[in-house]
Amino acid sequence: MTLQPRHLGLAVALHAVLFFFILVGVQCSQPVETPPVVQGVLISPNDLKALKPPTPPAPTPPKPEEQDQGPQQIVNNTDVVADQAKQKQEQAAAEQKKLEEQKAEEQRQKEAQAKAEEERKQAEELKRQQEAQKAAEQAAAQKKQQEEEAKRKAAAAEAQRKKELEDQLKKEAEQQQQQAQAAAIARQKKAEEAQREADRRKRAAELQQQLGVESAQLTAQVQNEWITQLSAAIQQAWAWPPGTDPKTKAWLKIRLSATGQVLSADISTSSGVPLFDQTLKQAAYKASPLPLPRDPSAFDPNLTICFSPNQQSCTQ
Amino acid sequence: MNLKTTLIVLLGLLSAPAAFADIVFSVSSDKSRAQPIAIVPFVQSDASGVDIAQIIDDDLKRSGMFITLPRANMLEKPTDIAQVNTHNWQVQNMNYVVLGKVVPGAAPGSISVSFTLIDVLHDTPLGVLNGSDIIGRDKNHWRSAAHQAADMIFEKLTGIRGVFNTQIAYVDTTGGPSNRKFQLYIADSDGENRRTIAVSREPLMSPAWSPDGKKLAFVGYDRGYSAIYIQTWETGELKKFVGERGINGAPAWSPDGRRLAVTLSFEHNPDIYVIDVASGSRTRLTTDPGIDTEAAWSPDGNTIVFTSDRGGQPQLYTMSSGGGPQARLTFQGTRNEDPQFSPDGKWLALVNSDGSGYHIGLMDWQTKAVKIISDGFMDEHPRFAPNSQVVIYTTQGSGGEVLRTATVDGRVHQTLSQPGTNVREPAWSPWPPSN
Numbered sequence: 106m107t108l109q110p111r112h113l114g115l116a117v118a119l120h121a122v123l124f125f126f127i128l129v130g131v132q133c134s135q136p137v138e139t140p141p142v143v144q145g146v147l148i149s150p151n152d153l154k155a156l157k158p159p160t161p162p163a164p165t166p167p168k169p170e171e172q173d174q175g176p177q178q179i180v181n182n183t184d185v186v187a188d189q190a191k192q193k194q195e196q197a198a199a200e201q202k203k204l205e206e207q208k209a210e211e212q213r214q215k216e217a218q219a220k221a222e223e224e225r226k227q228a229e230e231l232k233r234q235q236e237a238q239k240a241a242e243q244a245a246a247q248k249k250q251q252e253e254e255a256k257r258k259a260a261a262a263e264a265q266r267k268k269e270l271e272d273q274l275k276k277e278a279e280q281q282q283q284q285a286q287a288a289a290i291a292r293q294k295k296a297e298e299a300q301r302e303a304d305r306r307k308r309a310a311e312l313q314q315q316l317g318v319e320s321a322q323l324t325a326q327v328q329n330e331w332i333t334q335l336s337a338a339i340q341q342a343w344a345w346p347p348g349t350d351p352k353t354k355a356w357l358k359i360r361l362s363a364t365g366q367v368l369s370a371d372i373s374t375s376s377g378v379p380l381f382d383q384t385l386k387q388a389a390y391k392a393s394p395l396p397l398p399r400d401p402s403a404f405d406p407n408l409t410i411c412f413s414p415n416q417q418s419c420t421q
Numbered sequence: 422m423n424l425k426t427t428l429i430v431l432l433g434l435l436s437a438p439a440a441f442a443d444i445v446f447s448v449s450s451d452k453s454r455a456q457p458i459a460i461v462p463f464v465q466s467d468a469s470g471v472d473i474a475q476i477i478d479d480d481l482k483r484s485g486m487f488i489t490l491p492r493a494n495m496l497e498k499p500t501d502i503a504q505v506n507t508h509n510w511q512v513q514n515m516n517y518v519v520l521g522k523v524v525p526g527a528a529p530g531s532i533s534v535s536f537t538l539i540d541v542l543h544d545t546p547l548g549v550l551n552g553s554d555i556i557g558r559d560k561n562h563w564r565s566a567a568h569q570a571a572d573m574i575f576e577k578l579t580g581i582r583g584v585f586n587t588q589i590a591y592v593d594t595t596g597g598p599s600n601r602k603f604q605l606y607i608a609d610s611d612g613e614n615r616r617t618i619a620v621s622r623e624p625l626m627s628p629a630w631s632p633d634g635k636k637l638a639f640v641g642y643d644r645g646y647s648a649i650y651i652q653t654w655e656t657g658e659l660k661k662f663v664g665e666r667g668i669n670g671a672p673a674w675s676p677d678g679r680r681l682a683v684t685l686s687f688e689h690n691p692d693i694y695v696i697d698v699a700s701g702s703r704t705r706l707t708t709d710p711g712i713d714t715e716a717a718w719s720p721d722g723n724t725i726v727f728t729s730d731r732g733g734q735p736q737l738y739t740m741s742s743g744g745g746p747q748a749r750l751t752f753q754g755t756r757n758e759d760p761q762f763s764p765d766g767k768w769l770a771l772v773n774s775d776g777s778g779y780h781i782g783l784m785d786w787q788t789k790a791v792k793i794i795s796d797g798f799m800d801e802h803p804r805f806a807p808n809s810q811v812v813i814y815t816t817q818g819s820g821g822e823v824l825r826t827a828t829v830d831g832r833v834h835q836t837l838s839q840p841g842t843n844v845r846e847p848a849w850s851p852w853p854p855s856n
């Protein structure tokens with residue numbers, strides 16, 4: 106809204122004219138009363154409208170003051186200069202007229218300019234408004250769009266969130282499943298490990314047992330031979346009483362010394378027939394010393410022997 | 422019997438050398454041996470000729486289950502257990518030693534016997550048998566006191582009740598065809614203490630003890646006619662029980678002693694009858710045209726086994742003691758006859774012939790399998806001892822028929838010394854009633 110130099114020039118000129126009128130206005134106050142020129146000149150509704158104090162350049166306060174003062178002084182001064190020379194008056198009138206015309210023209214131009222300016226301003230304003238509206242619309246649209254976008258985004262976000270949640274749940278489920286699987290695998294591994302360990306131990310035990318068995322088998326073999334010898338020796342010394350029921354049987358416990366001497370021979374399970382039982386003990390002492398195993402490791406000082414006339418009786 | 426077969430059964434092997442678990446095995450053998458025992462002469466104040474210890478010694482030896490140490494070989498003759506040095510007996514392989522004494526009993530003429538049985542292998546008295554239980558009330562019963570002692574020792578060691586203190590009835594035949602004499606005797610189981618029950622010029626046969634041992638039924642002839650007599654000891658009564666026309670034979674007491682099964686032929690054919698002893702009422706059990714004789718009662722009294730030649734050769738048949746269907750029982754050999762049940766019902770003794778001789782057989786009553794237990798070639802008339810362990814029968818000796826015993830396993834055979842010259846038809850008494 107800065108004053109253009111043209112406008113300034115016009116304002117200076119106008120002030121000069123008005124000053125002139127103040128000086129001379131006493132003589133020609135009458136003519137001044139008749140303002141047909143002024144009245145009848147090109148005032149259109151638009152001009153009236155334009156004449157109204159310009160609202161847009163409100164930010165230029167000094168200008169309206171000058172304009173208001175000017176006309177009042179002019180009116181006052183006309184009364185003083187009423188009777189001046191007619192020619193001069195006429196000439197002045199012509200000049201005045203010409204000046205006025207010029208001024209009007211200037212005014213008109215000025216107004217036109219102002220009008221144009223106003224129009225321009227209005228157009229600009231309109232345009233601005235339109236633009237503002239458009240911008241608003243645009244903004245609204247944009248906002249709407251944005252909202253929609255936001256909504257869409259929100260929905261998308263929601264969907265995303267849901268999806269993420271689902272994903273998360275799924276992921277968690279998967280994770281859990283994985284964990285469970287992992288745990289299961291771990292357990293299985295652990296079990297397998299335990300099994301392997303057990304197997305290993307079992308194998309070790311079996312191996313050891315096998316070794317033991319082999320050793321035991323060897324011992325057993327030696328013992329078997331020994332038992333055969335013992336049996337033969339004891340059987341040789343044994344005879345049951347005549348008349349004994351073949352089913353009669355009794356168990357004898359023999360304790361041997363390291364040299365095979367019978368240290369003790371006692372009936373552990375009696376036949377119920379002392380005479381029969383006695384033959385067992387008698388046989389043990391009679392057979393003493395008993396043979397020894399060829400491998401001392403197979404020696405056992407404790408023998409438990411079932412005696413019966415009938416071999417089947419002892420196994421029953 | 423001499424065949425040695427050793428059969429060893431390994432029951433199990435528990436081989437843990439460090440722990441010394443017992444080695445367990447079994448020994449079996451068919452080798453039997455009479456068991457050594459020493460009967461030390463008893464302390465006897467009365468030297469009246471009855472050597473109690475010797476009677477015991479002979480009883481145990483005769484059973485076949487013991488071998489006794491002759492007195493001459495004894496290293497010591499202790500009279501009290503405190504004097505016993507077990508080593509002296511162990512070195513002679515003795516298992517048991519019997520010490521005892523005989524003192525006069527409370528009643529005049531009676532004796533009281535007490536003794537101790539010692540396990541010299543363990544230096545342990547097995548039993549002190551007090552004389553209060555063994556009393557010979559008079560000289561005739563002094564030997565009986567010794568037999569009682571022998572029975573106690575026998576039962577203590579074998580678990581089987583002895584039969585030494587029992588009696589045997591038998592018939593002795595003397596003389597030739599012109600002066601033949603039949604005598605029915607009863608004697609102690611060792612043949613001693615023989616008493617004459619009946620003497621006849623005609624045959625005396627088939628003595629049979631009543632189950633309570635108080636009566637003896639036998640067959641005699643009176644002027645050519647046979648009859649069944651019953652002798653009752655307590656009263657001395659001799660009674661003709663049945664004397665029908667024809668055969669009156671083979672009396673057999675029912676286990677309850679109230680009836681006699683006999684063979685009668687008065688109805689034209691020898692058949693089995695059962696006669697009530699008290700009433701004399703008869704029941705004819707067989708009607709077969711063959712000879713049915715030699716009835717034997719099962720111990721439960723429900724069954725009678727008898728000999729019949731209805732099949733051509735004598736065989737054993739069985740029927741209810743009430744009569745009824747009869748079934749053949751024996752199929753082994755050519756002949757089977759003269760049955761008797763063992764008192765325990767396990768065996769049926771019989772005479773079996775395979776065509777080359779007569780042998781004593783035992784039928785296992787459960788399986789009906791027959792085994793031969795006698796070793797002669799003319800063995801007859803088997804009768805069980807009351808303990809069912811021994812069978813007495815007649816066999817052909819060098820000078821005539823003799824009495825011989827066999828254990829049911831056929832392992833021990835003993836010939837009874839001096840029962841007579843030609844003895845037949847033995848019958849073993851039941852155990853005497855305990856008094």
